[in-house]
Structures are given as C-alpha cells and as structure tokens.
Amino acid sequence: MTTLASTSAGTAGHDTGHDIVLFEAEASKWLQANVSQYWRENRGALSEVEEVKIRGEWDRTLYAGGYSGLSIPREYGGQGLGLAHEVAFASAAARAQAPDALGRIGRILTAPTLIEHGTQEQKDRFLNPILSGEDVWCQGFSEPASGSDLANVKTLATKVDGGFTVRGRKTWTSYSAYSHRCLLLVRTDAKAPRYKNLSLFLADMKSPGISLSPIKQISGSQHFSETDFDDVFIPDSDVLGGVGNGWGVSMTILKNERGSVEGAVRYIELRADMDLLVNCCARNGEYKELIQSLDTRTELVKWQVSKSVAREDDQVKFFAATAGLKVYWSDLWKEIANLGIKISCSSHRAHWRHQYLESRSASIYSGTNEIQRNIVAERVLGLPK
Amino acid sequence: MSKTVDLELNEIGVEAAAGLREMLKSAINGAPVSMYSVAEPITWKEFSEGGWDAIGISEADGGAGATLRDLVAIGHLWGQSVLPSPLITTIMAKRFSAAAREYAGPVSFAIKTRSSGELGIIPFGSYGETKVLKNLTGGADSLVSTSDLQALADDYADSLRLAEGKFETEFTKAAAEELALVWASEAAGAAFAMLNKAVEYVKTREQFGQPIGKFQIIKHYLADAQMLVELAETATMMGALDEKMRRDSAIYAFDASIKVIETAIQVHGGLGFTWEMGIHVYLRHATALRDLALEILN
Numbered sequence: 001m002t003t004l005a006s007t008s009a010g011t012a013g014h015d016t017g018h019d020i021v022l023f024e025a026e027a028s029k030w031l032q033a034n035v036s037q038y039w040r041e042n043r044g045a046l047s048e049v050e051e052v053k054i055r056g057e058w059d060r061t062l063y064a065g066g067y068s069g070l071s072i073p074r075e076y077g078g079q080g081l082g083l084a085h086e087v088a089f090a091s092a093a094a095r096a097q098a099p100d101a102l103g104r105i106g107r108i109l110t111a112p113t114l115i116e117h118g119t120q121e122q123k124d125r126f127l128n129p130i131l132s133g134e135d136v137w138c139q140g141f142s143e144p145a146s147g148s149d150l151a152n153v154k155t156l157a158t159k160v161d162g163g164f165t166v167r168g169r170k171t172w173t174s175y176s177a178y179s180h181r182c183l184l185l186v187r188t189d190a191k192a193p194r195y196k197n198l199s200l201f202l203a204d205m206k207s208p209g210i211s212l213s214p215i216k217q218i219s220g221s222q223h224f225s226e227t228d229f230d231d232v233f234i235p236d237s238d239v240l241g242g243v244g245n246g247w248g249v250s251m252t253i254l255k256n257e258r259g260s261v262e263g264a265v266r267y268i269e270l271r272a273d274m275d276l277l278v279n280c281c282a283r284n285g286e287y288k289e290l291i292q293s294l295d296t297r298t299e300l301v302k303w304q305v306s307k308s309v310a311r312e313d314d315q316v317k318f319f320a321a322t323a324g325l326k327v328y329w330s331d332l333w334k335e336i337a338n339l340g341i342k343i344s345c346s347s348h349r350a351h352w353r354h355q356y357l358e359s360r361s362a363s364i365y366s367g368t369n370e371i372q373r374n375i376v377a378e379r380v381l382g383l384p385k
Numbered sequence: 386m387s388k389t390v391d392l393e394l395n396e397i398g399v400e401a402a403a404g405l406r407e408m409l410k411s412a413i414n415g416a417p418v419s420m421y422s423v424a425e426p427i428t429w430k431e432f433s434e435g436g437w438d439a440i441g442i443s444e445a446d447g448g449a450g451a452t453l454r455d456l457v458a459i460g461h462l463w464g465q466s467v468l469p470s471p472l473i474t475t476i477m478a479k480r481f482s483a484a485a486r487e488y489a490g491p492v493s494f495a496i497k498t499r500s501s502g503e504l505g506i507i508p509f510g511s512y513g514e515t516k517v518l519k520n521l522t523g524g525a526d527s528l529v530s531t532s533d534l535q536a537l538a539d540d541y542a543d544s545l546r547l548a549e550g551k552f553e554t555e556f557t558k559a560a561a562e563e564l565a566l567v568w569a570s571e572a573a574g575a576a577f578a579m580l581n582k583a584v585e586y587v588k589t590r591e592q593f594g595q596p597i598g599k600f601q602i603i604k605h606y607l608a609d610a611q612m613l614v615e616l617a618e619t620a621t622m623m624g625a626l627d628e629k630m631r632r633d634s635a636i637y638a639f640d641a642s643i644k645v646i647e648t649a650i651q652v653h654g655g656l657g658f659t660w661e662m663g664i665h666v667y668l669r670h671a672t673a674l675r676d677l678a679l680e681i682l683n
Contacts, residue, residue: 296633300616303623310392324612370601376611377604381584384599
C-alpha cells in the first residue's frame with residue numbers, strides 16, 4: 001500500500017521511506033490505544049471546560065508517548081525527526097480521530113520561532129515545558145484597531161530599568177484563560193518608522209496588570225478574550241530576537257502558523273469531519289458527487305503538505321506550495337461544514353451545528369483569506385503592490 | 386507493504402522531461418500557439434525515430450519503463466505547449482497494447498461521448514497515418530486505420546486534430562484511468578501556462594493609470610488560479626501514486642485546470658476573447674480531453 005508518508009520520505013533527509021512507513025504503523029497502534037472512546041464519540045459536543053481538560057491531558061499523553069515535537073531537534077527535547085514524520089503522524093492521528101493539542105500555539109508557533117530567534121537561556125527555559133504540555137501559549141497579535149494591518153499595533157512598551165512596561169489591549173486571544181505565556185507583539189518605539197518599531201515579548205500571563213474579558217463567539221464558545229495590559233512589567237530576558245526586530249520575528253511565527261505542519265494538523269480535523277459525512281450522515285448515497293469531490297479535496301490537503309515537504313530545499317517552490325494552504329483548507333472546511341449542517345443525522349446534529357458556526361472563523365483568523373490571497377498574488381506571482 | 390514511493394521522478398522521467406522541453410522550445414521558437422497549432426512544428430518521424438513514443442513501455446516489453454508518475458510529468462510539460470502531435474496518445478497506446486508497439490505510426494483511441502451519439506471521437510484521427518486501437522483489454526488487440534473508419538474531421542480543437550468515426554475502443558479500468566490521468570495532467574500543464582501568461586499580461590496592461598495587476602480583484606482571481614494550478618498538479622501526483630484516488634484525481638485536475646484557463650481569458654479582457662491571443666486553443670484542448678476522459682472513467 002502506498003501511504004502518504006512514504007511518498008515524501010525520500011526528501012525528508014532523516015529516514016528512508018521504509019522507516020517512515022514503520023513509524024506511521026507504530027504511531028497508528030499507539031493512537032488506537034491512547035485516544036479515548038469518549039472523545040471520539042463526543043468531540044463536537046463537549047463543554048469548553050471538558051474539551052480543554054481532555055486536550056490538555058492529550059498534550060501530556062503525547063509527550064509521555066514520545067510523539068511531542070516530532071520535527072524539533074533532539075537537543076531541544078524534540079524527537080529530531082523530519083516534516084515527513086509530522087505528516088505521517090497527522091495522517092495516523094486523523095484516522096484515530098485524535099484530539100488537537102491544547103498546546104498547539106506553543107508547539108507549532110513558539111517552539112520553531114524560539115529555535116530560530118531565541119537565546120540559549122530562552123530555549124532552555126521555554127522549550128521543554130512546551131513539549132511536555134506543562135505550558136500553554138497564546139498569541140497576542142491583533143488589537144481592536146489593528147487586525148489585517150498588523151504592523152499598526154498600538155500596544156506600547158516603554159523602557160524601564162531591567163525591562164519594559166506594557167500598556168494596551170490585545171484581542172482575539174485564543175485560550176488566553178488557559179495560557180501560561182503569550183507571544184506578545186508590541187510597539188517599543190513611538191517614533192521609529194513602520195516595521196522597525198516593534199518587538200516580540202514572551203509575556204508571563206500571571207504578570208500583575210493583565211486582565212481578560214472573554215469574548216463570546218457565534219458558536220457560543222468563549223475561548224477568545226480581550227486581553228488588557230495595564231502597566232505590565234516584562235523583563236529584558238523575555239524579549240525575543242532583540243528590541244526593534246518584532247516584525248521579522250512575527251513573520252517567522254506567521255510562516256509557521258500558515259505552513260505545512262499546521263496544514264498537516266488541519267487535515268486531521270477535516271478528515272474526521274469527512275468520515276462522519278461519508279460513514280454516517282450521507283444516507284442512501286445522497287449528494288454523492290459533492291461528497292466525492294470534498295473527499296478528494298480533503299485528501300489533497302495531505303498531498304499538498306507532502307509536496308511542500310518534498311520541496312523543502314527549494315525556497316521558491318516551497319513557498320508556492322505552502323502559501324495557499326491556509327486559504328485552501330479553511331475554505332474547504334467551511335464547505336464540508338455547510339453540507340454537514342444541511343444533511344446531519346440526529347445523533348450528529350450538535351456536532352455539525354458547532355462545526356458550521358466554528359468554521360466561519362477559519363477564513364478570518366491567522367490572517368484573513370483576503371490577506372492570504374494578497375500574499376499569494378504579490379509574493380508567489382509577483383504582482384505589483 | 387513498505388514499498389518506498391517518491392513524489393519525484395525516476396531517471397527516465399527526468400531525462401525525458403528535460404529532452405522534450407528542449408525539443409518543444411526550439412521547435413516552437415516563440416511562435417504564437419494560434420499559428421503553430423495549425424502547422425506541424427515537429428514531424429511524427431522525429432518523435433518516432435527518437436524513440437519518444439516508446440518511453441511508457443515497460444522494460445519487460447522492451448521499453449524505457451517510465452512510471453505513471455513520470456508520464457504525468459510528461460503530460461504536464463506537453464500541456465504547456467499543446468503541440469499538435471499525437472505523442473501522448475501513442476505513448477499511452479504503446480504502454481498497453483502489443484499491436485500498437487508493432488506499428489511505427491501514431492496510435493489513438495475512439496471514444497463515444499455523451500454528445501457524440503453513435504460516433505467515436507478520435508484524437509488525432511485527422512492526423513497523418515494515425516491508427517485506432519480496437520481494444521485495450523490486454524487480449525488480442527489490433528489496429529484499424531482511420532480511413533477504414535471513414536472518419537470525418539472535427540475542428541473543435543486544432544491541437545488535437547479530432548475526427549469522428551463509427552467505432553469505439555474497449556478499455557480496461559486500469560488503462561482508462563491511466564490515460565485519463567495523463568490527459569488531466571495535460572490540462573494541468575495548460576492551466577500552468579495560461580496562468581503565467583495571465584500574470585505577465587496583468588503586470589503590463591495599464592488602465593486607470595496603473596497596471597491592472599495592482600487591482601485587488603485581479604490579484605484575488607489570480608491567487609485562486611495559482612492555488613488551483615498547484616493543486617491540480619498535486620492531484621495528478623496523488624492519482625499517479627495512489628491507485629484508489631486515480632479516477633477522482635483526474636476529475637479534480639480537469640475541473641481545476643479548466644477554471645484557471647477561464648480566469649486567464651477573463652483577466653485578458655477583450656483580448657482574451659480573440660482567436661489571435663490563443664488562450665482558446667488551450668481551453669478547447671482541455672475541455673475536449675475532459676469529455677473523453679469522463680467517458681472512459683464512467
């Protein structure tokens with residue numbers, strides 16, 4: 001059998017395809033034994049508290065099983081494998097309907113960014129708690145007045161002895177109430193030109209002066225909040241990549257947020273939803289052509305990620321293969337959910353209502369699909385700004 | 386079970402693609418597609434004597450042993466220029482048929498479609514000495530000449546030299562799916578070429594005092610087209626490497642690619658709608674192949 005993992009094996013640079021196939025088989029066995037039946041049956045209809053609890057436990061289970069930080073080098077506590085292994089694991093996790101890690105932001109965004117821009121001390125301090133599931137991270141980028149225009153953030157950090165004092169308001173901070181640390185983008189220079197006035201802080205969410213107001217979303221859940229910073233002290237040791245380099249560091253974060261590991265993780269969710277449609281909700285061959293086409297497009301997410309992994313050494317081709325991924329999977333997820341809420345069976349009604357409403361956000365968060373399309377047009381196709 | 390499959394090409398695929406790319410480039414030599422699609426930039430003899438029509442034959446049958454993944458790459462390259470020559474159909478015929486392998490001329494198929502009634506449509510049926518395969522079922526196969534079929538030319542797609550005759554080739558599922566996928570890859574190559582053409586056009590065409598490529602709606606049309614070009618190519622890789630996905634991959638790649646060519650016409654404005662601009666050659670090529678592919682996939 002040709003598995004996805006084996007298709008991208010040749011270029012992973014770590015392992016032969018044979019080993020990846022073995023890896024995926026072992027991961028599959030481990031997942032079958034470790035994903036709870038309760039989660040599989042109720043994942044779309046859990047209370048937020050319950051969902052967060054299960055996902056937090058899942059972080060620790062992954063770590064204990066040796067499946068945390070697959071593509072993070074061993075010297076930083078990861079498994080030292082390649083992107084091809086991430087894809088193989090995502091593929092197996094999709095079949096097992098495994099939960100999404102609660103520590104997603106820490107693992108996918110913070111960890112690779114720390115490796116690229118962090119000091120040795122920061123890596124020592126933060127990487128292990130991220131991988132072990134001890135620390136959950138959130139992302140403090142958007143503000144009430146700067147969404148798509150990210151470089152326009154107004155939250156101001158003023159230099160004081162030993163660090164900075166931060167004042168301002170962030171919004172759409174996912175899972176802030178459960179987070180220990182925040183990737184916080186602030187303006188550290190009130191006068192410097194655009195793009196040169198920003199810094200990225202690794203803020204401790206327990207710092208005095210941080211307060212959260214939950215934002216209720218259209219799905220009814222409240223895992224977003226507004227996060228107020230009222231003269232919050234951030235020590236110099238928590239500046240990532242140097243003062244004034246916040247834009248560059250943010251671009252690394254966004255690249256990871258929209259990249260292939262994220263795509264592989266998203267495939268898990270899409271596949272699980274497609275399986276529900278195919279195996280349960282679509283009775284008597286209803287909507288056969290549409291379902292066939294959605295299914296093909298779902299599998300293409302996985303193959304597109306594989307293709308990007310195979311192009312890893314060619315910057316231009318890699319970017320062309322990944323730049324559109326976020327638009328692709330988010331629009332696809334909305335279409336799947338659109339059909340789900342239309343043809344749901346009685347036992348999955350709560351699931352599809354939730355997915356339908358929740359998926360509206362996917363084409364908006366982490367850079368709206370309009371911004372993503374601008375990026376594809378300007379940076380892949382070279383159209384004039 | 387644990388066979389290693391790679392997304393990339395075999396040696397024969399890499400060599401064939403590089404050689405063919407060179408050959409097409411020097412034969413076309415910058416000529417517009419609306420001109421060369423009605424000429425014969427490379428004669429059949431050149432392809433045949435160079436052994437190009439034999440690359441898809443297995444090594445056991447005395448060929449170069451290109452994999453389906455290799456042939457998908459060749460199809461993609463071919464689709465970028467839609468040269469009016471029966472190379473791809475002949476490669477595929479020889480891959481499956483001993484009778485085709487014994488014939489030095491071009492070989493093709495006759496396929497009845499939803500709209501062709503009793504007549505089978507024959508790609509390159511109005512080209513030179515093309516013969517039509519009676520069956521691709523692996524049994525005693527044989528060829529029939531288009532003159533015996535009294536085939537009549539159909540001018541819908543210059544790049545395919547179509548003809549119609551009272552005949553229908555019999556396919557196995559495997560042969561039908563491989564052929565459909567390689568044709569779908571031609572469509573993906575055509576889409577890639579037309580996206581590039583559209584991108585070049587919108588960078589230079591000015592309206593309201595600026596290149597139209599600066600307008601966000603044009604950017605978004607072409608960003609969507611770029612994603613479809615990527616995914617159409619990925620679909621043909623998926624179809625080549627995963628037999629279970631072959632049929633659906635081909636259908637996806639056709640639909641995505643044709644959408645891209647339609648977008649290329651739209652952003653060219655009035656020029657996109659002219660014969661001379663040549664985008665229609667690609668659109669006709671891809672839609673004609675889709676008709677044939679859908680028929681043999683069903």
